[in-house]
Structures are given as C-alpha cells and as structure tokens.
Amino acid sequence: MSLEVRNLAPKEVWNMFADLNAVPRPSKKEERVIQFMVNFGKELNLETFVDKVGNVIIKKPATKGFEERKTVVLQSHLDMVHQKNNDTKFNFDTQGIQMLIDGDWVTANGTTLGADNGLGVAAIMAVLTSTEIPHPNLEALFTIDEETGMTGAMGLEAGILKGDILLNLDTEEDDEIGMGCAGGVDITATKSYTEVGVPDNCIAYKLEIKGLNGGHSGMDIIKGLGNANKIMNRLHHAAINAICVCEIDGGSLRNAIPRESVSVVVFDKNDTNLVNKAFTSEIESIKNEFKTIEPNLEINFSTVDTPKTSLSKDTSKKLIQSIYAAHNGFYRMSPDIKGLVETSNNIAKILVKNGDIKISCLTRSSLESGKQDLANSIKSAFELANFTVTFSGEYPGWQPNINSEILEIVSNLYEDLHGEKAHVAACHAGLECGILGQNYPKIDMVSFGPTIRGAHSPDERASISSTQKFWNFLKEILKNTPKK
Template sequence: MTALHELQPQALWQWFEQICAIPHPSKHEQALSQFIQAWAKDKQLALVEDKVGNLIIRKPATPGMENRKPVVLQAHLDMVPQKNADKVHDFETDPIRAYVDGDWVTADGTTLGADNGIGMASALAVLGADDIKHGPLEVLLTIDEEAGMTGAFGLEAGMLNAEILINTDSEQEGEIYMGCAGGVDAQITVPMAWQAPEPSNSAFSLSLSGLKGGHSGVNIHLGRGNANKLLARFLFEHGDELALELTDFSGGSLRNAIPREASVGFMLPPENVARLHALVTQFQAMVRAELAIADPEPLLSLKEIPAPQQVMSEEAQNTLIDLLHACPNGVMRMSDDVPGVTETSLNVGVISTDKEAVNILCLIRSLIDSGRSEVEGILTALTNLAGAEVEFSGAYPGWKPDTASPVMAIVRDTYQDIYHKEPVIMVIHAGLECGLFKLPYPDMDMVSIGPTIRYPHGPDEMVNITTVGQYWQLLLAVLERIPEKD
C-alpha cells in the first residue's frame, strides 16, 4: 500500500501525513499548533501567535524577489470531526487513518481533514523549501474555522504585512474563487413539558442512517437527505395514527454538516407495534424512491428499548413535530448573478433534547445580507407561531466578488498558461474566511484556490491526488509571478 509521504509533491504530502497524525478537531488544535510552532522555531522562521491562537509565520523573500508585493498564504488549523456510527474513534486523541485508494486519499470511517489540511500542508511546505521562488511571505493559520470562525473574527489589523492573500480552502481544481457566502447560526428552543407514560405502552427507538451528508454549503444544492427532517416527516405523517408518545429526539452533530443520522425515542400501544413496523418499511421505500439519485441508501432501524420514566406532553410533542416539519431546509434561492450557485440556504443541522427543551441548531448562508435577513425572519415568524424561541449568533459577512482583482487575474492567466484552458471564476456557497479578513484589511487583494475534495464534512471525504499536484504547480507559479511593489 502506498504511503502518503511517497506521493508527489512529496513535501506537501509529508506535511499532510504529519497533520493527520496529530488530532486537531475544531477547538482542539493546540497539539498541532504547538508542533508547527516548534518546527518554525527550529527553522528559524519568525513566528507570532496572536491573542486568539492564530499563527503567523514569516519567511524572507528568495534572492532577487525582495521587491515583490508581500503575500500571505492562509489556511485553517482545525478539521471537522465526523465518523460513521459504527466507527470507534476519538478525534481528540486518535490520529486520522488516511490511505491511498487509486487516485484518491481518504480515511478509514472518519473525515479526512483534507479540508483544510491540504492547504495547510502546502503553505508549510513552501515555508520549508529552499528551491521555491517567492517574495516576502507570510503564512496565516487560523483556529476554529469550522465551528465558529473564532480565529478569523479575532484577527486584528496590523498583524499582517501582506498586500495579497491566497486562501487555500477551495475544493475544486480548475475553479478560482473570488467571493463567498456569509452566514449566521440560529438556535431554536422548543420548551418541553413532561408527563408519565401510559404504563402498558411499548418503548422503541427509531434511527435513520446511511445518508451521504456533506458540507452544508458546497453540497446543499445536491438534494441529499437531511436525517432530522426525514424523521420529523415520519412523525408528522404517522405520529397520531400510531399514538406515539415521544421521549427524545437527537440528530446531526455539526451545524455546518448535512445530518446523516438521527434517532427518536417513543412509546406506543402494543396493538400498534405491528403497524409501526409496516409503516417504517413503507416509509423507507418511499424515501429511497424519492432520493434514488441524490441519496439512495437511507436505512431506518427499529429497536425496542427499556420503558422511560416520562414522555413529552401532548402539546409539547405536537409543537415540536409541527415546527420541525414546517421548518425550511436546503436551498432557499439560487443566485441570479452567478448561475449555478446557491444564493441562500438553511441547514437544520443538530437536534438535541434535554430536560427543559429540544434545541435545534441551524446554519443560514447567503451571498447577500438581505437573503440572510429574510431567512432569519422566516424562522422568527415560525417560532412565534409555535410558541418557541430563536436566537441568532455568530453572524459573519460574505466576501463580495471583485471582478477587477489583480491577483485573480494573475491566477487565471497562470492557470491558462500552464494547462491551456480557461479556469472557471466562481463564487462559493460556503463561509470562507476572506469575508472576515476584509474587515481589518479592506484593501487586501484576495483569491481562493485548492485541489478537488469530495464529500467534505463527512466520513466519505476524499482528496484527488492528481489535482493536489496541479494545485501545487499553480500555487508555485503564482508566487513566482507576483508583481513588484508599486
């Protein structure tokens, strides 16, 4: 079996193999950060760790390139921690088991962390090289991009010297990104009241698994199943008929990942158990038919469980089911300005039940502020009608496209010169950090590039080896073509 460090470009893949070996899920990037800091000090590179934990590493220009415009290569330190339900893995202590599968690198039942580990590896490989031509160079590695963009929010004016920023967090070779969506988190709280269950009722857990999931921005337009919404639909359609008494609802694990799995606990009269089994089989067949192309393998599983001490009151249960079923999800509007790109979306990402409430965590994304505000209004109106509450937090701006960007033109022309074809200039429906960087650095010229990554934010994540080489070749050529200072 081919080892990662044997792949080309070797310096990049050696770094990525090292990154996989050090656990670095969102909010737990300290071990990887410390390793990189020790390496930078050993290489005698100038290093700054800012007050929120971002790393800025500086390298002087190579001989003859001292008068070029300074550039910052940017990536984020953290990765999304997602795994299959049957996979035993602790993201805070266990390394990622990455392996080569044909022309792809993937992981054993977990997210790979190519998002944004490949970009991080490329930046560190440039820092460590003696044979790459570049002007004054900075590398910015931010924390917590996947779970709140804490690092990007905390980056202060004056920390960077560069005039140009190359973000390495894009996920399609041949596409150059010059804009991205903004977003905001929405937490819906449905108050809970509890009562004693009917003593003679039987208790079951209904679980949904087998969905593809994926990135709630990049993949939202593909029509994949949302486990939370599908289970809510089952309850809405059959809860009354079966006389269900809910005990809990849980689903998803990240607000920026399409939920692949969800489960609901309930009790029902023994005489309805046979009908329950029949309806579960019928519902699974219907969903598989509806999602035959986008998400063909949803699996519903029933399991008898010990009888709980309490169930939701009828009013609280009805409110929860109605709200979940009515809550919008997926693409809200496609862009008129950028054909084929989602303008506004909503992901019903995480549902959890506690003693006081059922909490529903959603992520709204939009290329335009008015689109984001419209969905905020929809959720506010819906929760008002339901007697629930919604709180919005963590809003971050989009990155407004600049068609006159000089660095975008350099990347476009360089790509065409190398590969003799036009790259696609794109706006991405995802939360790249560039929008936040524009706040302290409004005049910085920005572009985003990367290799082809499939199924980010899910355990099927994989990165294409050939495109990593193409991305690397493009990056080095662009660094060599950065113009002189004005």
C-alpha cells in the first residue's frame, strides 16, 4: 500500500508522508514521532533540538542569495486524531497507517489517515531535505498535542524562534488562505449517582446508533451533520417516562463529531408496547430528517440480558433533560464574514457506567465573549441537573490582520499562479497561530494547505492533485519572501 503512495507526485512529499505514517503518533503519546523527527534533522546535519514540552525545532540556513530575506518559520503539528470504524481491527499505538489510493484520493483502511497535519509535516521535511529549493533562513517548528489541547503551542517559550514570518500548513482547502481562527474551551460535566436495583419484572434494550459521517467538530459543524449523542438522547427522551438508563457510551474525541453511540435501558415489561412505539416513531422521524445528509445512518434496538442495576427514574430523567437542554452545533454565524461560523459546541463524549456520568464538550468561537456566553449556557444546563462543570484547555483565537505583509504576498502569488483569487478567510477551527501569537506577537502569519476531506474520521482522505498544487505553492512562497 505504502509503495503505491510513494510513487505519487510529488514524490518528495508523499515519500516523507509514508515515512511519517509508519510511526504511531497519537496525541499525548508522541515520544516515537519526536525521536523520529530528531533523527531526521540530525541525519541532515541540521541544528535540531527539542524544547521542554516536546516540540521539535529544526533550523536550516538560507540558500545562496537569500540570506537577506526575512526568516520563515514553517509550522505543522506531529500528532494525529486516532479514529477507526467499529469493525476495523487496528492498534494505533503499535501499527503504522495502512494507506490506499482511490482515484484522486489517498485514504486509509478503516482509520483516520493522518493527513491532518501529516501532509504539512511531510512538506516541511521535503523542504529541509531538498538541495534545489531556494529559500531564506528556515525554522521548522513541529508542535505536539495539537489535537487534544494544543499544549505544544502553549508551551513554546518566547525567544526560541527568531523568525519574522510563520507559515502554518494546517488548512484543509487548497484555495483558502487562513488569516484567523476560532478559540476554544473544553467543558466537562461530571456526576456520581447511586445505582438502584432493577426489578424482576423489567426487560432491557440495547440501543445502537452507527453509520454517521462524523468529521471535524470545527470545520464540519456548519454542515448540520448528525451527532450520535444527541440522536441517542432523542430516543431516550421519546420514552423518558418509562425507561431507566443503565449505561451509555457515545463518541470519543472532543474535536470529532460523534459517529456512534450505544446505550442500555430498562423498563417494566408491561410498557413494552409503549416503548416500542416510542422508539419506532422517533427513529422514523430522525431518519427522515437526516435522509439527505446522513444516508448511511443506522438506528437499532434489541433485547439483551437485563442488568442488575440502573440509574433511578429521577436521575435518568434529569440526565436526559440536561443533554437535551445543552446546545449542540453552530450557535451563531459571524455577522462580519459571510459563511463563517462564529460560535459552536460539540457534545463529543458521553459515558455513563458504574455510578459515574461524564459528558465532554468542546465550545469554539472567534470571539472570546461569544465563547464564554455559550460555555456559560452549557454549564447552566448541566448544573441545573446537579452536575459539576469544569472548564479546561482554553486557548485563544487568532485575530485577523488585514495589513499583513505575508498575507498580501501569498494572496498575490496564488492569483498569479492560478488566474483566480484565493479565498482569504478566518476558519472555525483551532489553529495554533492564535496561541503562538501570544509569545510571538510581532510574527506575521498565514495558513494554507492541501485539500483534505473528512478529517478526524475514518473517512479522512487527501487529494493527490491538490497536494501537488500545495507543494508548488509552498515553493513559490519561499522564493518570494520579503527582504529584512
């Protein structure tokens, strides 16, 4: 599989990507990929070091004639989102990604591909390896843990980088130039409950939701895709006065729209017809609502062995109502930038088992006040049901700079190369630029990259032709950087 990918053009990028994808690199477990990058830099005899949080920095001197140009920081993150289909047997901690070619797309065999942000990393590696690409002094910054907290960007100390310009290679549309992004905050609602015995006259159903598209909880939130946790809660609510919840396991990562959810509920056998009718009717309504955008949605319920314990009727009802009350999806569109989601929330993970409830959300906004407003709304919904709610992992947005020198250069280059204007915009995702700008307020930043679809899901795929376009664009930018 990797051999076929290695033969794609541009070979220098796809070969680096294949090497990178052979290294397991889950967020917060980047030890192997950090060592891989250190070995890579040292084998090229380039100055290479790791900062105190694990970011890898590799410096390359300017090519002849480019010594008086402004120093450029090339930046991408090393970690990747690990998601797989339920029926895919794969160990992200020990296996390299199994890549496939499907027309103009590179994808993976039932897992995420790692093109986010592996293609950016691979392109930087190709630049560092090349002896033919003209460029100014370069500082390659490979950050860690972007996907689950941005701790690499947050931990990068002031003064380590000397660059004047930063090119972030983490945008997922090849005709887009990023000039701003949303900030975010993790919201976690927890609650302990006393398990109660299930009466002998009860039966149990297992409810299962699968086949949803999933996707990036920032970039894809505008699409109105199905959220497995909210859909499951609708089923529960349809029979709220008859059922008690025993357990729920829905979603996984806070920055991925949940694709699957499983729950077990119990009810008095005398209410079987009522429950069947409620579930069947709600399933029909949900499938009708999502038939266009979620054609592969499956919702099933079936009898299982009756558990010995469950939540009480009252606790079940409050849980269902609180999830119903918590907002999911886009909350407000930007009044200033057409088509941009300003504020949103993703109810990412719900786990109910063994006396504990944990609900994880990620709230995003390009406005700090908007982020706080929605976060407080969600917090209130859960606190009314006696949850303990905490905020963590907060990071700032990246405020657009319409007077950016590098933005003007990159925008003009794109138009010269392609005969049309690029889409210059802020995005509803958590790029590291906002965080990096805190310790490097004078650095001039833009973001761009190849076209990637389905990031953060097993449907992730990267366009082959777009990767060639992106590679040519990157080389042209390096040749046209401004003088000091």
